[in-house]
Amino acid sequence: MSGQRMPCSPKEIGSLFLFEKLTAEQLGRLCAEGRVELFEPGPVYAEGEPATCFFVLIEGEVVLSRRVGGDDIEVVRSSHPGSYTGAMQAYIGDRVKQVYNNSMRVTQPSRFFVLPADVFASVMREWFPMAVHLLEGVFFGSKNSQRLIGQRERLLALGSLSAGLTHELNNPAAAAVRATATLRERVAKMRHKLAVISSGPYPPEQIASLIEIQERTTELVAKAPSLSPLEASDREDEISDWLDDHDIADGWKLAPTFVQAGLGVDWLDQVAASVDEEVLPAAVGWLNYTVETELLMDEIEDSTTRISSLVNAAKQYSQLDRAPYQNADVHELLDSTLMMLAGKIGPEIKVVKDYDRSLPRIPSYPAELNQVWTNLIDNAVGAMRSAGAEGTLTVRTALEGDQALVEFRDTGPGVPAEIRNRIFDPFFTTKPVGEGTGLGLDISWRIVVNKHHGSLQVDSEPGDTRFQVLLPLTATEGEAAPVDIEDTETPEEPAHVS
Structure with missing residues (x-):
């Protein structure tokens, strides 16, 4: 939008704090190469357009906004003469993409001193060469530091996740190794016991009956019910008494195995009815090895399934074998x-999943959303640990209008009101030196807002802190190819108001 050209007064321009130290000659050059324009209420420029001008408010009111999802969010409103915005980084040249980082509109007839971007860059370099060097150093140094520390943040998270994953994988792997060694021993004993039975003077029909019982037993083991400690204890006593009554030695050692397999005295009665009394102890011992073998194979299956689940979770988390931008199931x-x-959450923190399974798949960069979840969960766990050993983490999903809500709620001490508006700032952290970089929430904010056009907000009071992520259910029109997170802009004040 173009304004109405008006006379430029060096004296008036010199009254603005930006230019109050300039000489008459310098003010004359500004008026000669710049201009004063009057804008009627309405938009002046839009976010993302080429940054062609530097604007300084003389009188009126200016409103700056950022686009978040489908909404324009007001970030600055000022009527202070001298407030400036626009092509503020023109002095850096084409080393930075020169676009407006916000949208500007005026709410009433407003006059601005407007300086073309190339003129602004020229006078900055000519009049303030040292200041330009300092600003360039601050700008690029800050971006490089943020990129390096962001990489360190991810490496630290990866190291922590790797250590946790190693621990989680080690437990089922060790269990599978132990079970395999024990299984080999039990199978050997079962073969020996079967050899003893088959070499004795027992009719073939009894051996066949035992094998049939063995087959039925394996089916029963697969369907073993879950018993309470009291129920298991009572059943162990019943089986021990039965074994003692039938002169089977060490019945108290056999009873727990039979109970774990879901077998009771009715099953033992079937065994006793199928064989002669003199072969019963050997038959029960042989069937005990059969039951132990089945239980050990179940343990190996559970352990290897757990390992497979962890590996699949790692693949899902990293998204290494998937497209970077896709429709993903947030759950x-x-x-x-x-x-x-x-492993990092630990058993002392209870995790509650309150999922709305009707949520549709959402267009997203899944690997980067996983980084957001990691940061928010890690912060929640750390907050609860700082207040005590226990706590509850509730992960909730819901449909809110045309957006998907993902909420992380913890029972920690809360975020103090005085720092609540700073927690998304780069490098801001409440952790001790060396324990946090202050980029976790900043990176999360940029992933959610800049890359997914959603929102990230916090609502906190002692015992109830909620970080809420809202994500669009449909792809943004003209969605570009995925870019590296460091290439997105850091959340900052779109204009400087003094």
Whole structure:
């Protein structure tokens, strides 16, 4: 939008704090190469357009906004003469993409001193060469530091996840190794016991009956019910008494195995009815090895299934074998992250999943959303640990209008009101030196807002802190190819108001 050209007064321009130290000659050059324009209420420029001008408010009111999802969010409103915005980084040249980082509109007739971007860059370099060097150093140094520390943040998270994953994988792997060694021993004893039975003077029909019982037993083991400790204890006593009554030695050692397999005295009665009394102890011993073998194979299956689940969770978490931008099931992403962080969360923190399974798949960069979940869960766990050993983490999903809500709620001490508006700032952290970079929430904010056009907000009071992520259910029109997170802009004040 173009304004109405008006006379430029060096004296008036010199009254603005930006230019109050300039000489008359310099003010004359500004008026000669710049201009004063009057804008009627309405838009002046839009976010993302080429940054062609530097604007300084003389009188009126200016409103700056950023586009978040489908909404324009007001970030600055000022009527202070001298407030400036526009092509503020023109002095850097084409080393930075020169676009407006916000949208500007005026709410009443407003006059601006407007300086073309190339003129602004020229006078900056000519009049303030040292200041330009300092600003360039601050600008690029800050971006480089942020990129390096962001990489360190991800490496630290990866190291922590790797250590947790190694621990989680080690437990089922060790269990499978132990069970395999024990299984080999039990199978050998079962073969020996079968050889003893088959070499004795027992009719073939009894051996056949025992083998039939063995087959039925394996089916019963697969369907073993879950018993309470009291129920298991009572059943162990019943089986021990039965074995003692039938002169089977060490019945108290056999009873727990039979109970774990879901077998009771009715099953033992069937065994006793199928064989002669003199072969019963050997038959029960042989069937005990059969039951132990089945239980050990179940343990190996559970352990290897757990390992497979962890590996799949790691693949889902990293998204290494998937497209970077895709329609993803947010619950799969949350589950994989929670599984990866299970060791870090620990048993003392209860995890509650309150999922709305009707949520549709959402267009997203899943690997980067997993990074957001990791940061938010890690912060929640750390907050609860700082207040005590226990706590509850609730992960909730819901449909809110045309957006998907993902909420992380913890029972920690809360975020103090005085720092609540700073927690998304780069490098801001409440952790001790060396324990946090202050980029976790900043990176999360940029992933959610800049890359997914959603929103990230916090609502906190002692015992109830909620970080809420809202994500669009449909892809943004003209969605570009995925870019590296460091290439997105850091959340900052779109204009400087003094």
